[in-house]
Amino acid sequence: MSLSQGHTLPADLNAMQRQAVLHLDGPCLVLAGAGSGKTRVITQKIAYLLRECDYAARNVVALTFTNKAAREMNVRLRQLVDGRLAKGLTISTFHSLGLRFLREEATHLGLKPQFSILDATDTLGIVQELMATTDKARLRAVQQTISLWKNSLLDPDAAERVATTPSDLEAARVYRSYADTLLAWQAVDFDDLIRLPTVLLQQNDEVRRRWQSRVHYLLVDEYQDTNACQYQLLRLLVGDRAMFTAVGDDDQAIYAWRGATVDNLMKLTRDYSDVAVIKLEQNYRSVQRILAAANQLIGHNTNLFSKKLWSDLGVGEAIQITPMENDLAEAENIAMRLSAARFERRAEWRDFAVLYRSNHQARVLEQALRNLRIPYVISGGQSFFDKAEIRDILAYLRLIANDNDDPAFIRAATTPRRGIGQTTLKALGLFAQEQQLSLFEAAFEIGKTSLLPARQHDSLLTFVTFIQRLQTRTAGHGHVPSEGLPGIAMPGEFAGVDGAVSDSPARILDDLLGSIRYEAWLYETLDEKPAQKRWQNVLELVEWLKRKADEDELTLLELVQHVALVTMLERNEDDDPDAVRLSTLHASKGLEYPHVYLVGVEEGLLPHLGHDEEDAGVEDTEQALALRIQEERRLMYVGITRARRSLHISWCRRRRRAREDVVCQPSRFIEEMGLGADVAEPDDAHAGLSPRARLSMLKDLLAHK
DNA sequence: CGAAGAGTAGTTTTT
DNA sequence: CTACTCTTCG
Numbered sequence: 263m264s265l266s267q268g269h270t271l272p273a274d275l276n277a278m279q280r281q282a283v284l285h286l287d288g289p290c291l292v293l294a295g296a297g298s299g300k301t302r303v304i305t306q307k308i309a310y311l312l313r314e315c316d317y318a319a320r321n322v323v324a325l326t327f328t329n330k331a332a333r334e335m336n337v338r339l340r341q342l343v344d345g346r347l348a349k350g351l352t353i354s355t356f357h358s359l360g361l362r363f364l365r366e367e368a369t370h371l372g373l374k375p376q377f378s379i380l381d382a383t384d385t386l387g388i389v390q391e392l393m394a395t396t397d398k399a400r401l402r403a404v405q406q407t408i409s410l411w412k413n414s415l416l417d418p419d420a421a422e423r424v425a426t427t428p429s430d431l432e433a434a435r436v437y438r439s440y441a442d443t444l445l446a447w448q449a450v451d452f453d454d455l456i457r458l459p460t461v462l463l464q465q466n467d468e469v470r471r472r473w474q475s476r477v478h479y480l481l482v483d484e485y486q487d488t489n490a491c492q493y494q495l496l497r498l499l500v501g502d503r504a505m506f507t508a509v510g511d512d513d514q515a516i517y518a519w520r521g522a523t524v525d526n527l528m529k530l531t532r533d534y535s536d537v538a539v540i541k542l543e544q545n546y547r548s549v550q551r552i553l554a555a556a557n558q559l560i561g562h563n564t565n566l567f568s569k570k571l572w573s574d575l576g577v578g579e580a581i582q583i584t585p586m587e588n589d590l591a592e593a594e595n596i597a598m599r600l601s602a603a604r605f606e607r608r609a610e611w612r613d614f615a616v617l618y619r620s621n622h623q624a625r626v627l628e629q630a631l632r633n634l635r636i637p638y639v640i641s642g643g644q645s646f647f648d649k650a651e652i653r654d655i656l657a658y659l660r661l662i663a664n665d666n667d668d669p670a671f672i673r674a675a676t677t678p679r680r681g682i683g684q685t686t687l688k689a690l691g692l693f694a695q696e697q698q699l700s701l702f703e704a705a706f707e708i709g710k711t712s713l714l715p716a717r718q719h720d721s722l723l724t725f726v727t728f729i730q731r732l733q734t735r736t737a738g739h740g741h742v743p744s745e746g747l748p749g750i751a752m753p754g755e756f757a758g759v760d761g762a763v764s765d766s767p768a769r770i771l772d773d774l775l776g777s778i779r780y781e782a783w784l785y786e787t788l789d790e791k792p793a794q795k796r797w798q799n800v801l802e803l804v805e806w807l808k809r810k811a812d813e814d815e816l817t818l819l820e821l822v823q824h825v826a827l828v829t830m831l832e833r834n835e836d837d838d839p840d841a842v843r844l845s846t847l848h849a850s851k852g853l854e855y856p857h858v859y860l861v862g863v864e865e866g867l868l869p870h871l872g873h874d875e876e877d878a879g880v881e882d883t884e885q886a887l888a889l890r891i892q893e894e895r896r897l898m899y900v901g902i903t904r905a906r907r908s909l910h911i912s913w914c915r916r917r918r919r920a921r922e923d924v925v926c927q928p929s930r931f932i933e934e935m936g937l938g939a940d941v942a943e944p945d946d947a948h949a950g951l952s953p954r955a956r957l958s959m960l961k962d963l964l965a966h967k
Numbered sequence: 968c969g970a971a972g973a974g975t976a977g978t979t980t981t982t
Numbered sequence: 983c984t985a986c987t988c989t990t991c992g
Contacts, residue, residue: 685968
C-alpha cells in the first residue's frame with residue numbers, strides 16, 4: 263500500500279477508517295458497524311481518489327439505496343472537495359443509475375427512451391387484471407413473487423422451471439403475461455431499473471465495454487442490502503479491473519423480504535479472493551450501555567463476520583423497560599414522558615424519536631402527541647407521490663411522455679370525470695386488445711367501427727386530441743405525427759406557438775392544469791377542507807416539478823421519469839422543524855437521535871410473525887421462520903443503535919388488533935439484551951409534569967375509560 | 968355515466 | 983375504526 267507522505271488526508275480518521283480509505287490495490291470490503299463512521303469513510307475515500315489519485319470525477323461512481331443517503335453523501339463530499347474537482351461525479355441510488363442507463367440504452371432493449379416507470383400500485387393492477395381474483399393478499403403475494411424472481415435474474419421460463427408449488431406455478435404464468443404487458447406499454451417496473459441494465463451488460467459486449475470504461479472506481483453503500491441482481495450489476499460495472507469498495511454491515515441487513523441477500527457478502531470474498539476485509543468497530547454515536555445491549559442482542563444471531571461495537575462516550579444511563587396496559591396507554595405515556603424529558607433534559611423536540619415496527623402503530627402515537635400539542639414529523643409511511651391527487655396529475659404527464667402507458671391513460675381519461683366511464687373503457691380496452699393497440703391509439707381507431715355510440719367516442723376523441731396537443735409541445739418526443747396534426751385546430755391562446763419548438767416544462771404544466779379544471783373538480787366532489795388540502799398538494803407538486811426542471815435542466819419527459827423514483831422524504835429536504843420524529847424501524851436506518859423510544863416491543867409485533875406460510879415443506883418453513891426471526895432481531899438491533907444517549911423500550915400487555923383485544927407477551931428480544939438488573943425503574947410518568955399537563959392527562963384517561 | 972350509500976375486510980417492512 | 987369496494991339510484 264502506498265502511503266504517500268504528502269497527502270492531505272485529514273487526520274480525524276481512526277486507524278481502521280484510514281486503512282479503508284487508503285486501500286486501493288484491489289477490491290475492498292468494509293464491515294462498518296452501526297455508527298462507526300461509514301459515510302465518512304466513503305466520502306473521504308472519494309475525496310482521496312479525486313485529489314490524490316488523479317481519478318477523474320466522471321469515472322467515480324458511488325451507489326446508495328435511498329435518495330436521502332445519496333443526497334447526504336453529496337453534501338458531505340462537497341464539504342471536502344472543491345466543486346470543480348467533483349464535477350461529473352456520480353453519487354446516486356442504484357435505481358437512478360439504472361434509469362440513466364436505460365435512457366441511454368433503451369433501444370437495445372426494445373424500449374423507447376420515453377418509457378414509463380410503473381410503481382407498486384400500477385403493477386398490482388396488472389397482476390389483478392391477469393388473475394381472476396380480488397383476493398388482495400393473494401395478489402400481493404404474486405406481485406412479491408414476481409419481484410423476487412426478477413431480483414434473482416430469473417426470466418419467466420426460468421421461473422416456471424423453479425416453481426414447485428401450485429401457487430408459484432400460477433405466479434410464473436402471471437409473470438409471463440406481466441412481462442408482455444410491460445413491453446406493450448413501453449413501461450418498466452422498479453425491479454427492471456436494475457435488472458434490464460444488468461441483462462444488457464451481460465449480453466452486449468459493446469455496451470459493457472463502454473460502461474466499464476466509464477466506471478473506474480465504484481463504491482457501494484449498505485452493501486448488505488444488495489440483491490442478486492445488484493451484485494451482478496456491480497460485477498459487470500467493475501469488470502476485471504475490480505476496483506471497488508463495498509461498505510456494509512451484515513447485522514443491519516433488514517431487506518431480505520425485498521430480495522436482498524447477505525450471501526452477497528460471502529460471494530464477494532469468494533469471487534474476489536484478493537478482497538481486503540476491514541472492520542470498523544469503534545462507534546461514535548452511543549454510550550456504552552446501549553452498545554452492550556446491542557452487542558448482546560445481536561449475539562443471538564449467527565453471522566458471517568462478528569463484530570463488537572465499543573465507544574468511549576461513557577457508560578450512560580440505564581435502559582428503561584416499561585410495560586404498558588395497552589397501546590393507547592403506551593402512546594399517551596410516551597407523549598407525557600416526551601414532554602417531561604424535554605423539560606428535564608433541556609432538550610429540543612428534534613432530539614427525540616419514537617420508533618415502531620409497522621406503520622399503523624403511528625396512528626395512536628400521532629393522536630397522543632397531538633393531544634399534548636407536541637410537534638412531530640413522520641418518516642416512512644405513505645409517500646407524497648402515492649396521494650390520489652398527485653397520481654392524477656402525474657398520470658397526465660406520464661401519458662404525454664408515453665401514450666402507450668395504459669394505466670396512465672385510464673387514470674387521466676377518467677379524472678376529472680369527462681364522460682368517459684366504465685362502459686366506454688371496457689369497449690375501448692377490448693378493441694385495443696383485438697387490434698394490438700394502446701388505449702390511446704385505439705381511441706382514434708375505434709371511430710371507424712360502430713363499437714361505441716358517437717357521444718362516447720366524442721368524449722374520447724376530445725381527450726386524446728388534447729393530450730396530443732400537449733405532446734407536440736414537448737421537445738420533439740412523444741407521439742407526434744410527422745405530417746402535423748390533421749384535423750386538430752390549435753386553440754387561439756396557442757396561435758403562433760410552433761408545435762415543433764418545445765415549450766418549457768413550466769408552461770406546459772400551467773397549461774395542463776388550466777385546461778383540465780382540476781381545482782374546480784376537487785371542490786365540486788369533495789368538502790371544502792380536503793379539497794383545499796389536495797389542491798395545495800397539487801400546487802406543491804407543480805412548484806417542485808418546475809424547480810427541478812429548472813435546476814437540472816430537465817425536459818418534461820425526464821422529469822416524469824425522475825419523479826417516479828423520488829419519495830416524499832426528499833421533498834422537504836431543506837426544512838428540519840423542531841419536532842419529534844416518528845419512524846418505522848426500517849426508515850430509521852442510517853439516522854441517529856439522542857433519545858430513542860422503541861415502542862410495541864412484543865412477541866408477534868417485534869419479532870413480527872405473519873401468517874404461517876400455506877405451502878412449502880415443514881422443515882423448510884421452520885428454517886424460514888428462524889431466518890425471519892433473525893431478520894427481526896437485526897431490526898431491533900438497528901432500532902437500539904439509533905440511540906445516542908438514552909433508550910426507552912416499552913411493550914403492551916394487551917393490544918387492540920383488528921377487532922378484539924389480544925394479550926401480548928414481551929418480546930424475546932428484551933430478555934436477549936441481557937440487561938439483568940441493570941434496568942431503570944420505569945419512571946413515574948407523572949413526575950416532572952406541569953399541573954396543566956397532569957390535568958390533561960387525567961382528562962384523556964377518563965375520556966378513554 | 969357518476970355520485971352517494973351501505974357493507975365488508977383488513978394489519979410488515981420500501982426503492 | 984377506517985378505508986376501500988360494491989351496489990343502487992338519479
